[in-house]
Ligand code: NAI
């Protein structure tokens with residue numbers, strides 16, 4: 202296997218359509234930047250269920266464990282809504298995240314100037330925004346025991362448990378500090394240490410990791426409710442935000458909307474280093490399979506293209522090439538090439554998925 206191995210899992214709906222455009226970009230890097238990716242492709246989600254009766258086969262799972270990076274499109278769709286829970290498309294995605302132990306979910310919120318008008322906030326508040334939320338992804342309230350719906354004193358009670366071990370906090374804190382060093386060297390850690398013991402421990406461990414190994418990074422702490430307010434009041438005060446699974450779920454969606462469309466949002470989920478020193482890694486757009494627009498050439502491929510840019514940066518040590526790709530997307534938007542999600546109805550004819558991909562290729566060519 203080459204040292205640029207990539208497993209592509211297009212999945213369902215527009216996942217398959219946006220991945221066609223990413224394939225073009227990967228081809229461009231092979232031809233023009235001598236990055237010869239060893240690309241394999243496989244099924245996940247409904248597509249895998251249709252072929253094998255399972256949303257993720259053991260063979261595909263083994264491939265995902267062996268490659269340098271996995272790039273996923275999206276899973277799900279109405280066709281699969283009535284399937285048993287155990288074979289639903291989403292289970293394929295959950296399995297891959299769990300078995301690869303991807304504990305650090307990276308959600309950038311970056312405002313492209315050309316799209317500042319799409320933000321729900323005033324232009325000067327979001328213009329130039331570039332923050333990164335690091336959400337713990339494998340523990341906390343969504344996994345802690347006890348959980349369930351029980352009967353107590355003659356009525357039902359629903360229980361979830363916020364639970365974090367020191368080592369779980371330690372490893373995601375390190376991921377955030379490492380990331381900050383590659384950016385503006387600032388981490389703001391968010392919890393509710395005022396009312397939650399798990400928050401007290403979170404703050405203690407983050408502080409200890411900082412003191413021991415990352416004293417060069419600027420660290421601050423904030424209660425997560427204040428963090429939510431600050432995110433919409435003055436988001437540019439942040440660089441890296443480190444937070445737990447539950448708060449991160451909400452804060453990352455909140456931050457995402459500062460930047461405009463779901464069609465622009467990439468993500469990365471990273472785990473522990475493999476033998477070659479690279480982290481286990483899954484890259485995917487934030488959006489789903491968008492059944493309402495599938496098969497019509499309407500999907501914006503940028504979220505998936507920018508997810509590949511994150512793979513260039515975090516899995517393949519190609520920061521300069523990642524920047525080149527992000528700049529190409531920015532140029533395309535500035536030139537006014539837009540899919541429908543980035544336009545008002547009165548703005549004229551939208552670009553198709555493949556026109557958008559071609560425009561990014563043209564911008565990459567122009568960058569040489
Ligand atoms: P969705 O993200 O698929 O779509 C929400 C809205 O945004 C739709 O109107 C869609 O047309 C639009 N949209 C999304 N991505 C777009 C893009 N790239 N370009 C242009 N417009 C875009 O979320 P929804 O509708 O709630 O879920 C649809 C299916 O996707 C469901 O089966 C759901 O379970 C699944 N899903 C999968 C995810 C994943 O694979 N990670 C994440 C979210 C939902």
Ligand code: MG
Pocket residue numbers: 450451454
């Ligand atoms: Mg969410």
